[in-house]
Amino acid sequence: MSSPESLSAPEQPAKIHLPRTSESESLKKIRHTTSHVMAMAVQKLFPKALVTIGPWIENGFYYDFDIPEAFTEKDLKSIKKEMIKIINRKLPLIREEVSREEAERRIKEINEPYKLEILEGLTEPITIYHLGDEWWDLCAGPHLENTSELSPKAIELESVAGAYWRGDETKAQLQRIYGTAWENPEQLQEYQRRKEEAIRRDHRKLGKELGLFIFADVVGPGLPLWTPKGTILRSILEDFLKQEQVKRGYLPVVTPHIGRVDLFKTSGHWQKYKEDMFPMMAEDEESAKAEQGFVLKPMNCPFHIQIYKSELRSYRELPMRLAEFGTVYRYEQSGELGGLTRVRGFTVDDSHLFVTPEQLDAEFLSVVDLILSVFKSLQLKNFKARLSFRDPTSDKYMGSDEVWEQSQGAIRRAVETLGMNYFEGIGEAAFYGPKLDFIFSDALDREWQLGTVQVDYNLPERFDLEYVAEDGTRKRPVMIHRAPFGSLERLIGILIEEYAGDFPVWLAPIQARLLPVSNDFLPFAQEVAAKMRILGIRAEADASSERLGKLIRNAEKDKIPVMGIVGAKEVESNSLSIRTRASGELGMISVDEVINRLKGAIVNFSNF
Template identity: 60%
Template sequence: MPVNPSSSEPAPIALPKTSESNQLLRIRHSMSHVLAMAVQKLFPQAQVTIGPWTESGFYYDFDNPDPFTEADLKAIKKEMGKIIGRRLPLERIEVSRNEAEARIKAQNEPYKLEILAGIQEPISLYTLGEEWWDLCAGPHVANTSELNPKAFELESVAGAYWRGDETKAQLQRIYGTAWETAEQLAEHKRRKEEAKRRDHRRLGTDLNLFSIEDEAGAGLVFWHPRGARMRLLIEDFWRQAHFAAGYELLYTPHVADISLWKTSGHLDFYAESMFGPMQVDERQYQLKPMNCPFHVLTYASTLRSYRELPIRWAELGTVYRYERPGVMHGLMRVRGFTQDDAHVFCLPEQISDEILRILDLTEEILSTFDFKTYEINLSTRPEKSIGEDAVWELATQGLIEALDRKGWAYKIDEGGGAFYGPKIDLKIEDAIGRMWQCSTIQLDFNLPERFELEYVAADGSRMRPIMIHRAIFGSLERFFGIMTENYAGDFPFWLAPEQIRLLPVTDEVMPYAEQLLEQLKAAGIRATLDLSGERLGKLIRNGEQMKIPLLGVIGAKEAETGAVSLRSRREGELGSVAVANLLAAAVTANAERAAGLGLPAVPTPGQ
């Protein structure tokens, strides 16, 4: 797992995941029922809706006349502790629809009636002692004595719409977390605090990397010069890696005639996530939510031979999708973003080799940013799908074979594939143990069929190519946010927007500092000169707050000897370093995309 070498924080301990621990699932599901019982005891007018478990805890949605306050949460938690201490049994009961309806009407719970309408028989409910019950499929612990009163916490209250529909009632969602031990809860809290410290939204402001301006509209990113410099470095690395891997680049429009989106199927299946059309010269145009149809049209622009395949095309294509106001979040969920899209058109027998090439390229790119621990899922054919069985089998086996050849462990998600083909999803683990959905590899039999793509086979017949969709970052914006949090804003030397800041101690050394600045810039080093005239201590503090990898102090001695006194965020005090050595080390670090310079600290006298 990548860990910042300069960080003194303790390494995270392994916390069990709900998806891996059946007992943890039962604890959290049961705790949501305890929460609901406590709320309705303290607030009799509150109506319950749904209360599932999550990967880190649980929540319950309530319709309550008054907003819940921090004081309310404390009272609710105290009441939950009392309920747990009563050692109440949780029992499953199967009832008829009529009996369930009668129970609900007796309690005047309209939300439960709506939930009941969507449940098929047999209908199960869970009782909590003899006082409280809810429609539920379980599972739960057998008794509240299995719940640790020192291993749960109520964390926050947020707004939520009933059924996620903005036109329906607004509810209050109480979030909680629950664990098996108090130590696990403490570790969870530590990670939450660490996540706040690493929040990319705060760091984006503090380090002057990007902003989202309300005046321009929600979910639209403004890249500031420092962030734009980093984005350019990432894009240049991405392009060079793709050229080396046998890809060619495409640039495609941002809009297209609406008929294109009808042919691709997006207008039928994706309309809610698309912005509305615009009228131009008696034709309707649509902002693109995907790059895929453009690459398909490029393929179809001429008849292809089997000898040309595989064709590998990549594009950093900006797309636009409508996201609801409540779900947008910094760079993680925006309305305009750049996908690192690529599409491979290949023969059926080339699938395994092409997937392996993609996996190799994925590892190369992600590991450059210190993401080296992955979770892989292979999703197979769902019930509702298109394409022949033989093609699905060939495609799925191609993915499995590639993963086996790569030597990566993976889980199979039976029936979890898209309707148009099987897929591989890759999650990356960050420095504090969080998993982020990142790369996706999808096989597609749908678009080649919709657009009637063909190649001329060896026997002269016309055949459909296999189309592979692939994104490694997912989107530049989201990856930038994940990367910023992974590094806590302390970016490696090769990626830092400002690599070295020169700190002149007196005006007399300014000519030397300016000369050194020009030498560094000429060598491709991103260097600046602090002209604020502050005291040295303040200059150093300012540089540290901006997380600049190197601070170069220049006094009379350095000016006289042609050196600079270096202070490295990652390597500590490096002492006085000759300019020639600094230039050579910095150029090498940039070329090798290194975390730091690798210069040894200069020994002090007597060492």
């Protein structure tokens, strides 16, 4: 299926996903103008620096430079001072159109080879923007009319990073300066506050601190290793969804991690996305030439199709709902990897439903109901639906106009029946069918794609799927692809950041930690922890012999939801003095009551 890490629609940059803002035309002009001011400042201070490209981006801008030495933090401060001088000179930004020959002549005069390469891809007339009469660049805009419209106190140069020319690792490595620019200082301060909060919540940092997962160079980039605590978290989420699926009639399946290339040729993925698959493993040279071999599976749907196709199905067997937590592999470029949100090996909570055309609407609604139920349990409340439809002007999609209209109609009817908040994303469809994607906004107003549901008439046609209808004729089923989580890796990364590592009791790898005030009370703490574990509560007793204050600080650092302090009074009354991260001190509570409240929190997906 086409998950959020879909081959047809890759998303999520490797860097921290900062808060989304309403990128007004004014901000675009401010940021694009500031990028030019920065490039002019760099070339004044570093005459050997060659400019390449400098666009505005979400929350700011960047410019790439070819320069012998890497920029330093001290250099950024000097560049910022020079930028302020340029801004205060109130230089006009002048737009000029010239012929290709004239542009080439001017570029050669200033010896800017990257501009020559950029020029090759432009059509006449060539647009140039001047900063006063001292500096210019090939650019289509938009820009402000004068540098005096910029507020120096609303501009900041943030960092330096390496970047390859044209994103090609075989070409020159450049120095990229990132900056941000806003309409006023107050906007900059709010952006910086949110950025600091995003860093505080960064799942890569918290994942390491909480001991959930690691990456190892010797294993390879984009391949997370799950520690015991992280594995517990994964298992909790898997078990939760499996239980929900069993209630709704899903059937579990397991499929291999590799498959023949021919399988993906039939589905159409090989022809369209083979560059995004891990290299083929061929048994001999002839097989390699004929592209006949095996690949690590990039999606699960062709495998589930084979299970459906292994027998002639009757209409009485439909809908058939096959479900698998299937690990798939995508050859993401190293620069695109980012913690758990963009990896090379990830597990999709994948299911493929085979339905009759008459069952499509009801089954689609049932799938959406499951996804909404999952979001509610995960406390993911702020989301909207994107109707990811095809772009009718593009030829990248397979299938007839008729089946696309049928598929898109089913999705539109579902969201309208449910009264959901939705918008259309033209061109966001998978190549074989439209999607209903759930876009979640987190505590920092950042947007993430999570669950997805897709209607597919095309793969049943390509794989010649059939069922015996009530009248005895052979008919074609419709497929629904769905993944409420999207992928376990991305979901866990998002949940870590949404909760800032403070998981609700039901999700926490360790739900309760018992803290003996001295070693004399450790046996009682261990006895209670063992009783809790027998009853399905993830509990442990701290046997480190530290003082109570240190035990509490360690538990707080580890973000343990419930702490039970054990001293003489607690042992005598068979109680625990309870302290929680959600509500603070709760006083002395009997062991049985603590256990009952913990079990209630787990069942109700809530805190203690």
